[in-house]
Amino acid sequence: MASRTATELTHPTRAELRFTAVLAALSDPMRLAIVARLADVEPDGELACGVFQLPVSKSTQSGHFRTLREAGVIRQRDEGTRRLNRLRRTDLDELFPGLLDLAIPQGREVIAGLAG
Amino acid sequence: MASRTATELTHPTRAELRFTAVLAALSDPMRLAIVARLADVEPDGELACGVFQLPVSKSTQSGHFRTLREAGVIRQRDEGTRRLNRLRRTDLDELFPGLLDLAIPQGREVIAGLAG
DNA sequence: AGCAGATGTTCGGGAATCCTGAACATGGTG
DNA sequence: CACCATGTTCAGGATTCCCGAACATCTGCT
Secondary structure, rough: OOOOOOOOOOOOOOHOOOOHHHHOOOHHHHHHHHHHHHHHHHHHEEEEHHHHOOOOOHHHHHHHHHHHHHHOOOOOOOOOOEEEEHHHHHHHHHHHOOHHHHHHHHHHHHHHHHOO | OOOOOOOOOOOOOOOHHHHHHHHHHHHHHHHHHOOOOOHHOOOOOOOOHHOOOOOOHHHHHHHHHHHHHHHHEEEEEEEEEEEEEEEOEEEHHHHOOOOOOOOHHHHHHHHHHHHH
């Protein structure tokens, strides 16, 4: 899947990262949860889209990942049938120091709220 | 004006501030510019809505202020015919330390881009 | 008091965005 | 090859955003 032919997995370069886009990407509970789980497997840890069991439809989840990638919060690559996601920690820490450290605990709270 | 009778200027308490709402409020260039200008008159400095000369319509600007207030980023009070705005610095710093210090320079860049 | 100006808010319509189920595409497996 | 698993795309309805126009409130002037 992943339609490699159609959507070529475009990522913004570090210089192209925009604060407003990153904030917009992080301003959603589901996306915060995704970021927090990715932070738990750092560094170099990757998680497939499917392992996140969020209470939203599959297409909505797909949209969330695209939003995060186009904002530059995560990096995606295809491996076989799965799309693997990794947090762009170094880029974000360099440009917006402290932001991820603020967002990640908030994402964990979302996860706790979903489970509990 | 300010329609004191209809919309009673409701502010969230500190405990009611939500990270996602604050991030959403800060994820817009115009609102970032507002925050940066309010930061320049801290502490206890207040600015009327009208002093911000943003390239948006008056009604849009009014909506931006409401978004910021309902997210808990600013505090508003009416004085005569003007609505005065103040940054909720202590609340935000306590709950999300570093976030404003990240957002304010970004807002200044927006302002510089508008002037230049 | 009455009227005009200043400052903001609200309302209605058109544009853009978000969420979802259904259909589609691709890779792995028996 | 048939089948399943993983994700994406598409079309629709609902929500949100932006704007101009109209409205509301306060202040000042005569």
